[in-house]
Amino acid sequence: MTTSTEAPAKTTGDELRAQVREAASRAREAAAAIAGLTRADKDALLHDMADALVRRAPEIIAANDRDVTAARDAGTAEGLIDRLVLTEQRVAGMADGLRTVAGLPDPVGEVVRGSTLPNGLRLQQVRVPMGVVGIVYEGRPNVTVDAAGLTLKAGDAVLLRGSSSAEASNTALVGVLGDVLREHGLPADAVQLLPCHDRASVRHLITARGLVDLVIPRGGAGLIAAVVEEATVPAIETGTGNCHVYVDASADLDTALRILLNSKARRTSVCNAAENLLVHESIAAEFLPRALAELDAAGVTVHGDERVVAAGGANVVPATAQDWDTEYLSLDIAVAVVGSLPEAVAHIRAHGSGHTEAIVATDVRATQAFTSQVDAAAVMVNASTAFTDGGEFGMGAEIGISTQKLHARGPMGLTELTSTKWLVFGDGHVRPSS
Template sequence: MTGDDLRDQVRDAARRSRRAAAGPAQATRADKDALLHAMADELVSRSAEVLAANERDVAAAREAGTPEALVDRLRLDADRIAGMAGGLRTVAGLPDPVGEVVRGDVLANGLQLQQVRVPLGVVGIVYEGRPNVTADAAGLAVKAGNAVLLRGSSSAERSNTALVAVLSEVAVAHGFAADTIQLLPCHDRATVQHLITARGLVDIVIPRGGAGLISAVVEQATVPTIETGVGNCHVYVDASADVDTALRILLNSKTRRPSVCNSAETVLVHRDIAAEFLPRALAELASAGVTVHGDESVQAVGGSNVVPAVDEDWDAEYLSLDIAARVVESLPAAIEHIREHGSGHTEAIVTTDVRSSRRFAAQVDAAAVAVNASTAFTDGAEFGMGAEIGISTQKLHARGPMGLPELTSTKWLTFGDGHVRPGS
């Protein structure tokens, strides 16, 4: 297929999406919720079909030497399919954002104003690995009244094809166009370029993946984008922290699922608690298989069990069982380190000092700040959204986990009674 043929294929898919978008945009909440419940049921009933496709993707990834952390992102099992179905059901139970009145007023002249939520239209999602994104994105996009164009990675091609087949067939059975949920070709990177430059056909593009993918989409797109975040997340252990609590939070933040963006990548330890905290922390991290990249103070405690940290470690999103560790002089020093190296995703403090927690929460610039809680909670499902379309680290339109409201725009409705504006 030539470059022009591929461009035409993507733009034709986008045109079909625009036509299909009228279906979810005009559908009632009852119709959309029934669709989501049916999607969830069908995913579970056809899980063997999806898992068989996923097994082929996983086998191919391992044969290609893909790091195990990325294989974990790719892998599906019965529990993860059940989680995807549960997310769809939760989204079905959430209020419909379409038509919600954001604000309104009656002017002195009697003119009535309402700002209401409306669908975005055609939402493009570019993502790597993680086939669960396919179901999450489809469910959220449709509930918010949109059509969705999915461009997954070639590593998950079989999984995504099986998932979209299930979801699209259910959509058609419920009276929606088959093109409401579409999967774009994934073997040529030019597909992404054609999607993100289909201005006028695609209303918004959301990239989910590594720093390279996100930067490429944000920098090259002519379609508006929402930047989802690289997760260089920190856990700061304050001087007043309860050591047992700090250890529990650190281990959960790092080891629960190291391959996801809310995993902790750096631990900062106040010097006044370092002698008590570090020996236990290093021992427990080692027992969990975590490699610590430490500064000189951390090396002095851990010896040969600690890899000397280099400058690149403070900015690393490892997505693996690795963590950078530094002893800091003070709370302001921890905040300054985060300001310089953080990615604006999630930052956590462990402390028993209310003043420290308030200062950290006020001064740390991130989409989510956790006080005495694991970074792992920054997740759409945990925040009650059922699923998420991504975690935005930008500041316009959406920030943090993005659910249904973030997949809408607004328009103003003006109700008059023959009103005309006086003057010139």
Template sequence: MTLQDQITEIGRKARAASRELAKLSADAKNAALRGIADALVERAPAIIEANASDLERAEKNGLSKAMLDRLRLSKERITAMAEGIRSVAELDDPVGKTIDRWTRPNGLQINKVRTPIGVIGIIYESRPNVTSDAAVLCLKTGNAVILRGGSEAINSNLAIAEAMQAGGSAHGLPADAVQLIPTTDRDAVRLMAEMDRYIDLIVPRGGHQLIETVVSHARMPVIKHYHGVCHVYVDQDADLDMATEITINGKVQRPGVCNAVETLLVHRAVAQLFLEKAGAELIAKGVEIRGDEATRAILNGKSQPATEEDWTAEYLDLIISVKVVDDLAEAIEHIEKYGSHHSDAIVTADTAAAEQFLNEVDSATVYWNASTRFTDGGEFGFGAEIGISTDKLHARGPMGLDELTTYKYVIRGDGQIRK
């Protein structure tokens, strides 16, 4: 069987499974999700063993420490994946909910009702937990899902997918509701993107090259989960201790994720005090600082010169670019010019400045006195997420259950005809 035939067969099975999934009640889907969570825990040793082979290969290939952290699974991380699935099972099922209803003068009753999208294709890199996070959200909303993970996590993804299939089918899910493309052949990405006969929506999560490849070939709608060039702006009226904690958390806690801080902007009025304090703490935690001229003068040789490329860099590592700005307007202009419309934060005690930042920064999530690390489906109360959309349509920010549905109009009458 050729790769194209293999991908087509996966699509055909997914389409058939989606029709069966759409018939399941919320209780049936929730029972299946709990079965999947149990299966992940039960098969944790096998999943960890598969992950170890991926890690060994990744280390030989020179993946960074941050990328290795994204790839690594442990008993604790698998338990957290299972708990995330159980939390999704506890959430309200949006399918079948009436978004709006009204009655026309002729008596027609019009209802706008949430429905599954159908078959969703998800293409992602590095993080094997996405295999379960993305799949369970699709299943909860009655969508079949076709997954294509990165080559660096192929063994981990296969083990997770097998556990999900076993746990779900034992509790009434169609056997092909979750399928993983079992090859690292890059042509699989193109073939998925061209398979509009079977896939209704495709979601790429990863680097620029992956997303551009999907967008250039896709024959169905695409929701991009693009890179995160996230900013913290420290205003002249900021609590500098708070600003330091938010900056450290945003950069250091997990530097290899898309909601980590990549650029720090500091008002000139507080730059000396703040950068002496925050800079020392960042450096102590192993962060390389790439600063503009004003930053380098304050840090006195403890930073590297920032280039134009640094302002658009998603480092996904212990590196941060720092710029001193004259005012809020310059900070907003910098974010608009160099940012990725993902997550950006202001730290200030000035309500007017905060509201201006929140209103004028055109990003999927904007924060006042809080870390950008909260841009996450679990932290937003969604249970999990399929990713962080930097698009404006049809979803923006963390994609939860509502964003995995579409709608249809259900009209009830008693014999009306149009005149």
């Protein structure tokens, strides 16, 4: 694949569809080769990929420089440029990520459950590779390597549809990974980069039913919604996080402040950041002034209900109806006073996105009620929402955080990139006529 920065030739709709489907067909053939690898084969492949990234970092960074220059010339915000930039340290970090994945247990072949029927048939449900996985993501070239490493370890092939803003970076990275695949006698088509200058390529990927087994979008709410709503291939909804911290009447207030600040201000641009604070009215008079002062010191603007506005503070503005549903991804938070735990749960049900919800409480009955009634991928008890993360959960790495309920929910690691099949062992068994 070329690393030229010249604009690509115009492709017709039919040509682009054919191009994507041909890539998917090649990926399907490559997936069969990857599925047959042993754990030792896959781990050796990932370690060699990591070494190659470090060795070829100068050419990767040179390609990335072209993307960064183009982004700055286009007036891209520095926060987005920071997510795009690759340095030697960041390339080394991607390599370390591959080594971490190599060190994880291989889920393929794991026996999920098994039994022997009264008629003597032996049943086993075992984990098998998913097949061909499509990843749609925005301008973060590290996702290219993370996704490739996880899918290969799970025995899958991957189709990567990145952002045009990272085209040169992604092309260089996939080129390095492909060279290592060939060195191992494996098809480079196991890791492919799809065209990124026409949004139609996303549509062709997510409708390639029969060629692509699973699509995972990673990015903003608009991207995720477009993929999930238009896909005919099974898709996993990931990422959007309208996360709440509820401070119960029984909460230790010092603990609540630590959890609130870590949930909101540790990193604002991530999906596990808190966007709503709910405070029980019995402690509001004592807790709100302290919370508002700490949030103000952290530079956070509070969008508060009437009781929060009445508590005062230079950083407080009246909340609108839209604020309760907003994933700010910034130094903003919506704050409301609630009359009871059931009212807090009702607020979360109305406005939460099913990502992460937290309660701060010392009353066991309150925590039990909250954990049983709140519907989310992760529910934190006296812990920050920031812990919803594959690495923090001990998965080593993640492909995304699922906020849906089928197949995978919460941080998605290697296991979630596999499927299962049933093995049935008999001894000439036939089923009697009914």
